Amino acid sequence: MKTCEQVKIVEYHEGLAKGIAKMWNESRENWGGDSIVTTEEEVKEKEANSTNLYLFLALVGEEVVGYCGLSEYREDTEALYIPLLNVHPAYQGLKIGKQLVLKAVEKTVELNWPRLDLFTWAGNTKAVPLYKKCGFFWEDRENTTHLMNFIPMVLQIDWLKPFFEKHDWYTTSQRVIEVKPDGIKENDHTYYEYIWEAGEEFVRIQIERTGRAIRLIETHEILVEMKLPSFKLLEKEKHIVSYRIINKSQLPLDVSISGMSSELVEHNFNEMFVVNEEWSGEFPVKLTMPSSEPSPWKTHPVVWAHLVINGNQIPLKMGVFPKKAGRLHLRTVKTNWRAKETGLLYLDLESQLEEDSTWTIELPDNLVVQWEQSVVKTEIKGNTRLSIPLPIKLLKNHFLTEDLEVEVKRETGESFTFNSRLALAFPGYGAKFGGETEEYWYGYNGPYYVRIERRNHNVTIGSIRSDQDPVPFFTPKLGKPFSEDFSKKEASFVEYIEATQAFILKTSLQSDTFTPLILNTSFKIYGDGLVEIYHDLANEGNESKKDIFLRQPLYIQLYGLSIPQKDGVMTSKEASLPFIDYIRDKDISERWLFTSLKGDTKALSWPEKAVGKKDDWRFGIEYLVNEIEAKGKVHFGPIQVGLNTASTWPEWRKFVLGEEAKTINETRTYTLDAHNHNIVTTVGEEIDYSFQSMLTPYLNGKLSLNHEGETLVTEVCKEDAITKMNITVTHHSAGIKNISGNYSSVGQHGEVRTVQIIKGLGEVSIKNDGDNWILDNDVLTFKASSLYYPNIYSLTHKGKEIFDHQYPKAGPKAWWNPWGGGLHYKFSNVSHRTMFKEAVSIEPVHKLDQFGNRWSGLCLSTKITDHESMNGVVLRQFALTLPEVPVLVSYGEIHQGSGRTFAKEEIELNAFFKPAENLASCYAKIPTDGMFQTYYAGVEEVLQDTSFVTIGSDERSEKISVIHPSIRKMSEVYMNQEVLVVASAQYWSALSGEITVLKPTIIVIGDEPIHSSFAHQFQNISFK
Incomplete structure (x- = not known):
């Protein structure tokens, strides 16, 4: 009988790689029932290249039955992250998942990190209760299922340490567990609440969602809390922050409280007092708008105060969303704009005032568009939106970026102004330009573009003429071990360069993990759909840096994939979209791949000194730098992306490798042919016909072939661990032989056929x-x-x-x-x-x-x-x-x-x-x-x-x-x-x-x- 006591949690070492591979291969039902096959060597390589700080494994005897990674969270600061959690299906019910998650929480506390995050999917009803019992809250968001755990933060509060030294936080938790997003709503804020009880003692904590911090602490001895009037607060105006302390004990509390200011939050005050029963105070705060609005992916600006109560430090914080009186967005529903053409733009207004107001907007003269009417004056109701059509004439294809001042008149007659920026691209053939919005930097050449997300340097490369998804390039990583630190910061420098043949968008990222290295990336956009990506790695320090890896992750949809494998090119004609894990990346024999879907082609190539390989669920291009001298620089590239640059894979291959490249043959994802692909054999000769998959999943089914009125059958199962199965046939007459049959597996059925030339025994x-x-x-x-x-x-x-x-x-x-x-x-x-x-x-x-x-x-x-x-x-x-x-x-x-x-x-x-x-x-x-x-x-x-x-x-x-x-x-x-x-x-x-x-x-x-x-x-x- 399997029991909880048999489970042991250990840290990863390479000796466990074979057991991890076995666990993954037997756990596919946990992940939708895919056919991915994992090998020991793949595990070793994956873990060697992982961003995990720790990898915890559950063992029952010598068998690996659970997996839990722990890394630094790439989307936000001040958090660790569980990127992957798995329990072997045969061992579920032994609370292995609980032990692994609690181990991750324990390590987060040990490392003094305040928070632990993870992602799952909304339908994961088995795991969500487990996560919540272990201290996670499900954040209510439209685009993802994100969970946050603040137990490490709570355990670091001085006032609470005596309670948790006596009582286990897991067993004394009183949370009501429901499989739905968490949160108490108040004034547009969302609070997450922990409650622990042990006899007469209890602890209640409220965490404000966007500030990722504590706003209320209540115990049997004390209550401290802060409140804001609302989540979204107008910039430049005075708002009142309320603080309250209740003393439930018989002893007085010596308190000092200080408001803490930052670049965006002005909250200055200092007070010292004694609380015998209750104290409350109200203090002003004034906000400044950040360069871009707060992102739901990141911790928002916080209003906070530092309290010291009887020598115990208690920080109280609440996230806030600074807002202007309104928002302006310039938009168009038209895809193709031509110079000298007239049309409509739409000025979308959004009032963030409670009351009605009148807005006057002067549209500035510029070199991109000519306004038919340069002044817009309109009434807008409080907290509503209004879209105003603007007739214009396009003067030239370019990026319109104009700062303007909006005059607002309130119902009281009071007037004030706020600033806003209009930003809109008008791409067109032959036009090369760049520009920026609050969220992105852009570069255009004709219909082709590069878009860089400011918050994490995620890049998309695409065409406005295409209905297909663009090609995403994710944040580059330095290693080893690989770090995600570039994903949390905005580029320190951005440059737009108009070259003779291309438009160049250049960024700089300063590494915090591999100091003092700076990564400069240049995106060179040509007018024919070719985009080249160059990386420069600069060492600003006084000492050389050795054995530095640079990996550029990307994702390219694999519909209609052509990829060089060993001595041929595997071309997929299948309807199903293969996962990147299905590709044999060790067999990639040349430095390119090519896809085609509905007439659109996307192609990729990488330099000779780079390696193309799997990067978890993505594809990655990796460079190795043996040494960067002090004050030196190393140049990489180019990585090339072709958007309809080539119509066929041979055309792209010739572009990448040159005219002199030796011709190679095409093969399909699944093939039936004679052994060694020889299409010619002799009468009376035994032929092994092989049905073979070029993908990594093992065959698991039955092959039937029809031969001269006879049906030949062979079967294999997944445990045979093969991707090729044979049937031996002897042809007794010369000629062209059509061999046909079918292959059936769980979930798939298809016809197979091949042709063979059987030559006679005579002479020509x-x-x-x-x-x-x-x-x-x-x-x-x-x-x-x-x-x-x-x-x-x-x-x-x-x-x-x-x-x-x-x-x-x-x-x-x-x-x-x-x-x-x-x-x-x-x-x-x-x-x-x-x-x-x-x-x-x-x-x-x-x-x-x-x-x-x-x-x-x-x-x-x-x-x-x-x-x-x-x-x-x-x-x-x-x-x-x-x-x-x-x-x-x-x-x-x-x-x-x-x-x-x-x-x-x-x-x-x-x-x-x-x-x-x-x-x-x-x-x-x-x-x-x-x-x-x-x-x-x-x-x-x-x-x-x-x-x-x-x-x-x-x-x-x-x-x-x-x-x-x-x-x-x-x-x-x-x-x-x-x-x-x-x-x-x-x-x-x-x-x-x-x-x-x-x-x-x-x-x-x-x-x-x-x-x-x-x-x-x-x-x-x-x-x-």
């Missing part, structure tokens, strides 16, 4: 008959002639022609003269006539693909000798196949011997089809989202770019699938009354002496067209 026959070369693999026959045209002019399947040609003599047809039909490559800047005139040599070839499979075929070589710019260039066209399979692979090599450089030239591939005598019965079928997918020849059509196209005829059963290269300039189908041609084009660049290898185009013939999901498997074929 290659014969030469004068100028004519004939290749026969027993299923396909294709031909080329050195005297006809530089092409594969004929392709037959089981004796029936597929290509359109006019061998033995090329001549005019449709738009072409000469026209040779068939399949051929042609330089875009070289005419058909020039290609026709050049000599062609043909030879048999054998080529190995990337897996070592031997393909046989023909190579047609054409050297350009009669063209001004292309002289000396040799085009080699390869047509390859395998024994007994209906597959033709065509690719080209360009041997650049011209003595000059070529950059971004085009080369075309054209394949003319006529699978039936009557061209009008021949059709092209393309995958589209439109109404029509099948188009018949005989009518002129130009069909859009697709990755593959199916050619067929009503007169024949075969379907011809043409699979284009994944990287191409374009592909299309053109048809009219005379031809049906499938075309594509690729760019090529080469120095003199270089060889450029083109991506293959694959033709597959069968009774059914290939499935769309197979295209990438054929596109991955390459040759050595």
Whole structure:
């Protein structure tokens, strides 16, 4: 039997990492039932990079059954924080959560911190009562479920120490526990109340929510309290603070009380007296507006007094919200403003006076907008809002920032003024500018922006043209151990720089933990959606700093994710959004990632000397500085964010790594294919078909495959701890094999399929008959002639022609003269006539693909000798196949011997089809989202770019699938009354002496067209 007495609370060390991983893997039901898998090494790394000051673990025997972190609270000062609490499901009910939380409270008291915070979710009805019994109050807020514990503060009050030295605060607590937000409301203040009772003794404490401090203490001997007239108080006016002391004992109280002033609060007084029964006093306070209104995330300005009663110090504090007579906000509902355009802005007024008043506002002249009416005069009722439309003309796209004075006339006739600022951005194409509001700093270049939150340096990077969420960059952290100190402070310096090509927003943050280091961050915003982030770490001290880590956390939604993993690129086509924990960050092989959703793309890259890795539930980019010399500086970056900067991952990858980057293949999140991804095997050979997940969660389900009328089944469970499962299959005949089936797991069901080329045991026959070369693999026959045209002019399947040609003599047809039909490559800047005139040599070839499979075929070589710019260039066209399979692979090599450089030239591939005598019965079928997918020849059509196209005829059963290269300039189908041609084009660049290898185009013939999901498997074929 498991009992509470078996539980032991210990601090973390690496020897417990394996047990922590086991606990997390068995606790997923506590967190929504996700499939995240945690390893021992991941635990070690996570805890080594954690901001935890302490990590408490609950053990039952040698098993880790509970977890409770304790760190410094990142949102506010003077508080510690429980970032994560978990109890193993099998051990719930043993009060392990209680022991862990009480240990965190105990450590907070020991470290002399006044408060302990945590966050949870409103539906966590099991944990909320536990938290409340341990001293937490649920703060009533709209946007989060935040709990605060003031037990450490209470235990530090001198007057109360005798009570808590005799009585346990947990067992004597008299709070009523309800699963709802806490608080006693009075004059817009919220008070949290503790009550303890032990015999004739008791303690009652009230905490004011926003000041995070004690405003009332009552015991069986005494009552002390303070009151404010209201939570929101007008600036510059005198308000009365009330204090009261009641002496319940028989002995007099010697009291001194002093009002405490600060930059925002003027509360000066000092009094000394003796209280025999009761004393009360009223003292003035005057407030000054802070630079920005108090945030619900932080402790508000406080009005407070310091009391000493019989030598015991008692501070009383209450939070306050300084307010002006009113608020002004300038807003627009229009997204796109253009210079010289007229329209409406809205001046939103909010009176914070109790009575009605009349406001007069003079709108200042400026360089951004022209007011139709420069003076606004209006009556506004007390504590109400009013929106006034303002007709304007936009003079230029820029940031409007104007300070103005509002004249207020009260009903009594008294007049006064208050100051306010109007701030509004008018972004537009070509406009580069920056500006600030009370809450944010902004930088714009065209529609693209960077927004920095003042209170914590959280950054969002986005576009006003996009409906998708912007990319958030969270507060950077220095380590190790990593510190959150930047999250609590405003940047000490902000600079706006308009450069020639970009707009730069620069900030400076002074570290309190790693003194005297200063982090300077520059956000360089380009007009094409590229944003570069640079970090400079400056050492202002007289001693060098060693082994400093800088981590930049960020979050990017993983819909449509493409990320380099080992030797390929994992591309997700799934509807579900993977958690960052599902990504194998150790397998990230290159320094970029890419996402695409509803036509919007977001991309990320990081410098070569940085590492991209998980940062808890976020992604992080980490730098290591071996040493920063005294008075020295280290430069990092750039981190690059692309907002619709690239339309595909290969385009972004080329931008990041350069043109010379080796091509890598794409793979899906879940794949079914032959072992080692080899698409070619031999008749009679056993093949292990592997269903594999590229994500971290273990497979937990059943795989069924259909093979030659038989269903093959295998199952795995989570305890097998695998992400790949195999089924062995033997194919007894050559050809193209479509393997299909399904995979079912808890919560998911999906079809799986793959394609495999099974080559026969025979040989490919290659014969030469004068100028004519004939290749026969027993299923396909294709031909080329050195005297006809530089092409594969004929392709037959089981004796029936597929290509359109006019061998033995090329001549005019449709738009072409000469026209040779068939399949051929042609330089875009070289005419058909020039290609026709050049000599062609043909030879048999054998080529190995990337897996070592031997393909046989023909190579047609054409050297350009009669063209001004292309002289000396040799085009080699390869047509390859395998024994007994209906597959033709065509690719080209360009041997650049011209003595000059070529950059971004085009080369075309054209394949003319006529699978039936009557061209009008021949059709092209393309995958589209439109109404029509099948188009018949005989009518002129130009069909859009697709990755593959199916050619067929009503007169024949075969379907011809043409699979284009994944990287191409374009592909299309053109048809009219005379031809049906499938075309594509690729760019090529080469120095003199270089060889450029083109991506293959694959033709597959069968009774059914290939499935769309197979295209990438054929596109991955390459040759050595």
